[in-house]
Amino acid sequence: MRYILLNPGPVSLSEGVRRAAVATDLCHREPEFFDLQDRVLDALLQVYGLDPGLWRAVLLAGSGTSALEAMLASLVPEDGRLLVLENGVYGERISLVAGIHRIPSESVGHEWTRPWDLERVADKLARGGFSHVAAVHHETTTGRLNPVTELAGLCRSYAADLLLDTVSSFGAEAIPFDAPALAACALTANKCLHGIPGTSMVLVRDHALRSAVRPARSLTLDLGLWADHQQRRSTPFTPAVNSLQALDQALKELGAAGGWRARHARYHRLADRAAAALAELGVRPFLPAQESSCVLRSYELPAGREYAGVHDGLKRHGFVIYAGQAALAERIFRISTMGDISDYDLARLTAALADVFG
Numbered sequence: 001m002r003y004i005l006l007n008p009g010p011v012s013l014s015e016g017v018r019r020a021a022v023a024t025d026l027c028h029r030e031p032e033f034f035d036l037q038d039r040v041l042d043a044l045l046q047v048y049g050l051d052p053g054l055w056r057a058v059l060l061a062g063s064g065t066s067a068l069e070a071m072l073a074s075l076v077p078e079d080g081r082l083l084v085l086e087n088g089v090y091g092e093r094i095s096l097v098a099g100i101h102r103i104p105s106e107s108v109g110h111e112w113t114r115p116w117d118l119e120r121v122a123d124k125l126a127r128g129g130f131s132h133v134a135a136v137h138h139e140t141t142t143g144r145l146n147p148v149t150e151l152a153g154l155c156r157s158y159a160a161d162l163l164l165d166t167v168s169s170f171g172a173e174a175i176p177f178d179a180p181a182l183a184a185c186a187l188t189a190n191k192c193l194h195g196i197p198g199t200s201m202v203l204v205r206d207h208a209l210r211s212a213v214r215p216a217r218s219l220t221l222d223l224g225l226w227a228d229h230q231q232r233r234s235t236p237f238t239p240a241v242n243s244l245q246a247l248d249q250a251l252k253e254l255g256a257a258g259g260w261r262a263r264h265a266r267y268h269r270l271a272d273r274a275a276a277a278l279a280e281l282g283v284r285p286f287l288p289a290q291e292s293s294c295v296l297r298s299y300e301l302p303a304g305r306e307y308a309g310v311h312d313g314l315k316r317h318g319f320v321i322y323a324g325q326a327a328l329a330e331r332i333f334r335i336s337t338m339g340d341i342s343d344y345d346l347a348r349l350t351a352a353l354a355d356v357f358g
């Protein structure tokens, strides 16, 4: 049975991407591979129309968390200080990574249900001493889209560089690349870009990359090392070759479909349709739609319904949904409409939801 994945990555693939992943055997020390690497590096900057004179794309082997870890470990210097905003699993993960690399950090914590309190953030920044701020754009824990443009403005006022986890938003949501404080963002191939797992990336301002931490805190997560090799048609280690082949095709398909704005509109339509179908069945959204991303919405489990029953019921219809995390596991379920999902798939989902919740 072919399952439609409604979890937030890995995603249901297009036929073209699935085929591209295994189309040819490629040695990563041959010119054909470096042509592929160059194409992907260029295409990544083109997604948001970034100036190659100001921005660099750096590819890594690893999951989205690898890119996040590489960004933090490579860009916050020994004498720097990091302020982390947390309102979900992934914001808290940033603090975990900072701790592991002994990056001096403080956090502004929030309940997972809450939006950022930017007054508290401003108070912290006003007390001074923070070289960097790190935060999650789309907090996949709840589907909340955090106000990163406002945060970038605050960072500028207090001369702090902003590092963003855009793992579940890059390719489908607006990202404030024009904001001078935004220094870098971390992302992955297998979420809104519709590729397969294995490759993750950091987009970073050239000046931030040039002042990358030396000596590096990690060998395999050293952004400077990967970037230096990639700039001269080389690679320090074996890259995720097949994932890059798939990503090359996925980026072509994103461009042909109208780019990130078209993908944003498409995801929105699909998410609204799923939400409307659930509303008719009495299933309520966990967050207001206007606070949610277009990528993922979370819903309250109706009284007396357990997640396992809902999950298994939908899986019998060919759909894989996603549980809430930690304390939210008993309260919510999540539906992501990222991936190659057709109108027909969505019509079938509506029928499946009616069967399971009706």
Ligand SMILES: *Cc1c(COP(=O)(O)O)cnc(C)c1O
Pocket: 008, 009, 063, 064, 065, 066, 090, 136, 138, 139, 140, 165, 166, 167, 168, 188
């Ligand atoms: C999925 C996700 C990650 C982690 O990605 P992995 O590929 O599982 O390492 C990090 N941050 C956010 C916001 C995510 O949605």
